[in-house]
Amino acid sequence: MAKLPKPDELIKSIDWTPPEKDWMDDVPPDIKPGRFCYPAKKNILEEIGFPNPRDWSPLDEDWKLPSNYREIIIEGMKDRLSKYRSFKLFMDICVRCGACADKCHYFLGSGDPKNMPVLRAELLRSIYKGELTWQGKFFGKLAGARKLTEDIIKEWFYYYYQCSECRRCSVFCPYGIDTCEVTMMGRELLHLVGCNTNWILEPVRNCFKIGNHIGIPPHTIKEIIEYLCWDIEEVTGLKIEVPFNKKGAEILFVTPSGDYFAEPGIYTMMGYIILFHYLDLDWTMSTYASEGGNFGLFTSHEAMAKINAKIYHEAERLGVRFIIGGECGHMWRVKHQYMDTATGPAPKNLETPRSPITGTVFEHAKSTKMIHVCEFTADLIAHGKLELDPSRNDKYIVTFHDSCNPSRGMGFFEEPRYILKHVCNNFYDMPENTIREKTFCCGSGSGLNTDEFMEMRMRGGFPRANAVQYVRDKHGVNMLACICAIDRAALPTLMNYWAPDVKVCGVHELVANALVFPHEKTGERPRTLDMRQEPLKPEEEENA
Amino acid sequence: MGAVFALVTVLAFVIVVYVGVGVAGLKSLFGIVIPYAAFLVFLLGMVYRMIDWAKVPVPFRIVTTCGQQKSLRWIKRSRLEAPYNNFEVVLRMILEVFAFRSLFRNLKAELKGPNLIYGSYKWLWLGAIAFHYAFFTILLRHLRFFTYPVPEPIQILDQIDSFFHIGLPHLYMTDVVILAALTFLFLRRLADPKLRYISLASDYLPLFMIYGLVISGILMRHFFKVDVTQVKEFTMGLVHLKPKAPNVGVIFYIHLFFISALMAYFPFSKLVHMVGVFFSPTRNLANNSRAVRHEPAPWWKKPKFKTYCEWQEEFKEQLIESGQPIDEDCYEKK
Numbered sequence: 012m013a014k015l016p017k018p019d020e021l022i023k024s025i026d027w028t029p030p031e032k033d034w035m036d037d038v039p040p041d042i043k044p045g046r047f048c049y050p051a052k053k054n055i056l057e058e059i060g061f062p063n064p065r066d067w068s069p070l071d072e073d074w075k076l077p078s079n080y081r082e083i084i085i086e087g088m089k090d091r092l093s094k095y096r097s098f099k100l101f102m103d104i105c106v107r108c109g110a111c112a113d114k115c116h117y118f119l120g121s122g123d124p125k126n127m128p129v130l131r132a133e134l135l136r137s138i139y140k141g142e143l144t145w146q147g148k149f150f151g152k153l154a155g156a157r158k159l160t161e162d163i164i165k166e167w168f169y170y171y172y173q174c175s176e177c178r179r180c181s182v183f184c185p186y187g188i189d190t191c192e193v194t195m196m197g198r199e200l201l202h203l204v205g206c207n208t209n210w211i212l213e214p215v216r217n218c219f220k221i222g223n224h225i226g227i228p229p230h231t232i233k234e235i236i237e238y239l240c241w242d243i244e245e246v247t248g249l250k251i252e253v254p255f256n257k258k259g260a261e262i263l264f265v266t267p268s269g270d271y272f273a274e275p276g277i278y279t280m281m282g283y284i285i286l287f288h289y290l291d292l293d294w295t296m297s298t299y300a301s302e303g304g305n306f307g308l309f310t311s312h313e314a315m316a317k318i319n320a321k322i323y324h325e326a327e328r329l330g331v332r333f334i335i336g337g338e339c340g341h342m343w344r345v346k347h348q349y350m351d352t353a354t355g356p357a358p359k360n361l362e363t364p365r366s367p368i369t370g371t372v373f374e375h376a377k378s379t380k381m382i383h384v385c386e387f388t389a390d391l392i393a394h395g396k397l398e399l400d401p402s403r404n405d406k407y408i409v410t411f412h413d414s415c416n417p418s419r420g421m422g423f424f425e426e427p428r429y430i431l432k433h434v435c436n437n438f439y440d441m442p443e444n445t446i447r448e449k450t451f452c453c454g455s456g457s458g459l460n461t462d463e464f465m466e467m468r469m470r471g472g473f474p475r476a477n478a479v480q481y482v483r484d485k486h487g488v489n490m491l492a493c494i495c496a497i498d499r500a501a502l503p504t505l506m507n508y509w510a511p512d513v514k515v516c517g518v519h520e521l522v523a524n525a526l527v528f529p530h531e532k533t534g535e536r537p538r539t540l541d542m543r544q545e546p547l548k549p550e551e552e553e554n555a
Numbered sequence: 556m557g558a559v560f561a562l563v564t565v566l567a568f569v570i571v572v573y574v575g576v577g578v579a580g581l582k583s584l585f586g587i588v589i590p591y592a593a594f595l596v597f598l599l600g601m602v603y604r605m606i607d608w609a610k611v612p613v614p615f616r617i618v619t620t621c622g623q624q625k626s627l628r629w630i631k632r633s634r635l636e637a638p639y640n641n642f643e644v645v646l647r648m649i650l651e652v653f654a655f656r657s658l659f660r661n662l663k664a665e666l667k668g669p670n671l672i673y674g675s676y677k678w679l680w681l682g683a684i685a686f687h688y689a690f691f692t693i694l695l696r697h698l699r700f701f702t703y704p705v706p707e708p709i710q711i712l713d714q715i716d717s718f719f720h721i722g723l724p725h726l727y728m729t730d731v732v733i734l735a736a737l738t739f740l741f742l743r744r745l746a747d748p749k750l751r752y753i754s755l756a757s758d759y760l761p762l763f764m765i766y767g768l769v770i771s772g773i774l775m776r777h778f779f780k781v782d783v784t785q786v787k788e789f790t791m792g793l794v795h796l797k798p799k800a801p802n803v804g805v806i807f808y809i810h811l812f813f814i815s816a817l818m819a820y821f822p823f824s825k826l827v828h829m830v831g832v833f834f835s836p837t838r839n840l841a842n843n844s845r846a847v848r849h850e851p852a853p854w855w856k857k858p859k860f861k862t863y864c865e866w867q868e869e870f871k872e873q874l875i876e877s878g879q880p881i882d883e884d885c886y887e888k889k
């Protein structure tokens with residue numbers, strides 16, 4: 012694995028001035044360790060039936076592309092140009108005004124000019140022009156056109172896996188050109204010639220075959236959740252049994268599998284369980300549809316749909332009334348913008364979600380029948396259905412990281428903030444140009460949260476971390492709350508590198524900390540520990 | 556290099572017209588054939604481009620939300636930045652098309668020591684707005700050559716535009732504004748290394764063609780003083796399809812050639828952004844995809860996946876061992 016520079020060295024190495032050499036001549040890219048993910052293993056590609064399985068490395072001279080790779084890519088491009096208006100339009104209308112140039116976190120952190128969104132798109136656009144339009148064929152470089160070569164495949168692989176599909180550039184583009192769409196197409200084309208990454212495709216394989224990204228079989232899921240329930244008992248004294256695959260339950264709960272096993276996601280998972288128990292909800296989890304996340308989204312539209320389809324299938328089998336989805340970023344992009352179209356309509360037994368506690372009907376989800384757990388909880392709080400003691404979170408000074416997908420793919424800003432402001436006393440937002448629709452990616456989104464990509468993760472995460480440093484220094488923030496499983500996996504590493512004193516949590520971890528059960532009120536068993544089994548009030552421990 | 560190419564091209568245009576009209580006397584070619592052909596190419600080209608986009612499906616509702624969604628009743632939503640219905644989409648598009656809303660958001664990132672700072676940066680927005688509105692006003696003003704009698708709004712527009720009564724004929728404010736805006740848009744491409752890096756010849760060419768158009772227009776009005784009566788006769792002839800090439804200076808033909816070249820170039824260049832923006836799926840769709848089903852594209856196929864029953868067969872032992880229910884329906888169905 013590549014050596015990671017120290018934070019101050021990394022900052023010093025950032026230079027936004029592009030090189031003298033014209034970008035069109037600057038291929039193949041200088042592929043550096045720490046800036047690419049390992050290729051998908053041969054057996055993984057074979058198992059999911061993807062083309063050109065082989066052993067190779069991006070550092071090799073010969074990438075072992077199929078001999079007719081040019082025809083494959085150009086046909087694939089034509090095919091997609093006729094299927095996705097976004098792709099066709101975005102290839103045609105960019106004026107290179109440069110408004111997006113300094114909006115990409117990977118550009119800000121690396122200074123690599125091909126990470127400017129406009130140029131990232133131009134990598135593909137130039138081939139579109141050069142191979143498929145007469146202007147490009149005739150005027151060549153003057154029209155920004157190039158011919159497809161093996162070096163360009165290498166360039167695509169390098170840079171389409173240095174984009175986290177966060178869509179920040181799309182907010183600033185006067186025509187709404189969305190680099191995420193371009194990257195998705197770039198990745199789909201690369202799959203056709205077998206250039207892809209293991210960190211994405213192994214989870215996809217696991218999802219197809221077993222049911223979740225990490226490939227946890229059903230009995231292990233149950234065991235893991237039971238462990239969490241023991242921890243819950245330690246903290247609250249409550250004995251909780253989580254229902255699995257329960258037919259006739261009112262609600263199916265789906266969350267990313269990252270919440271089952273890894274810190275700090277497990278504390279969020281405990282939070283959901285505690286909340287649902289508090290409400291005496293008629294709910295169930297599924298060990299079949301055991302993944303809310305969807306690495307298929309980072310693969311292809313087809314893979315995304317194939318993974319998501321299990322959720323409706325399971326909701327139908329179990330006969331539930333509606334679905335609640337846990338805290339996750341790209342998962343919610345799928346649920347909000349793709350699920351209904353790609354795998355709907357929702358099965359007949361599902362109804363417009365209606366909170367059994369408050370009676371609120373979630374009209375905005377009347378077609379997909381699926382709501383975000385934060386929508387559910389915010390509604391509970393607004394109706395005064397939760398007894399909360401925010402002082403239990405007093406050791407935390409909290410800020411909130413808007414995850415890219417709920418922000419720019421849903422408009423999900425107030426729900427989590429409303430919850431946070433009710434479950435903790437100290438909440439401070441980061442500077443306004445770094446939050447909400449202008450939020451910065453964690454640097455590891457879209458399946459790039461792998462160790463071998465660490466340098467680029469720390470670079471891409473720098474704008475986010477820098478804003479955290481700001482509130483840390485100004486307000487003493489020591490807890491970064493988020494609603495995304497990739498964030499919960501990636502941000503601790505990022506904070507460890509840039510702001511070591513800041514911890515990371517899910518919103519529902521803080522909810523569970525603050526939630527007051529009747530038996531706690533009577534003094535029968537007052538809460539002394541938080542979800543992490545650390546004392547709620549550290550100073551008391553010191554005094555004792 | 557791109558800028559040099561564009562400059563050479565535009566100078567070549569001038570020479571071609573100078574030789575063609577001034578030396579060879581091909582007035583009908585440059586006055587009638589080329590303008591009509593260019594206009595036809597523009598019209599047909601734009602229609603072709605629009606049909607070309609329109610016939611490609613929009614398979615998914617990929618709105619870019621820039622404000623709060625509609626969810627709980629007591630949460631204030633943003634109608635303009637996360638439109639929930641088509642009416643709100645229209646409002647969002649109006650802001651986008653007429654006020655360049657997204658460009659208005661522009662920020663400039665700066666790295667100061669160990670800190671990233673994002674300052675508001677509206678110059679690009681200002682330059683773009685100034686350029687587009689000035690160009691639009693100038694086009695409208697030109698209607699006085701293509702109408703008889705000239706409609707009152709056009710006359711009023713003309714008076715407002717020359718309100719300051721500088722020089723004779725009066726100087727138009729829009730001429731000054733468009734020159735300033737063009738200069739800004741050109742210089743920023745040269746001055747900012749990032750922009751210089753991304754700029755192509757096809758980014759400089761339209762700028763220079765419009766420069767040529769504007770400068771030739773100003774020269775004609777204020778310096779060479781072309782016979783306006785003849786010009787009007789000619790333009791009305793164009794309108795009534797009975798054109799007769801006018802006996803005026805070459806500068807007029809240069810002006811005419813620039814607008815012809817621009818029209819013909821339009822549909823095949825980045826200038827199609829003018830209509831393209833209306834097609835942009837991240838802006839022209841409602842953010843209501845959980846409430847209203849967005850029908851899949853005709854080519855979309857529902858995915859095949861491992862069904863529960865297939866999965867249950869595979870994991871049956873583990874399910875039984877860990878006390879998870881076995882779905883008997885899987886067997887009844889067979």
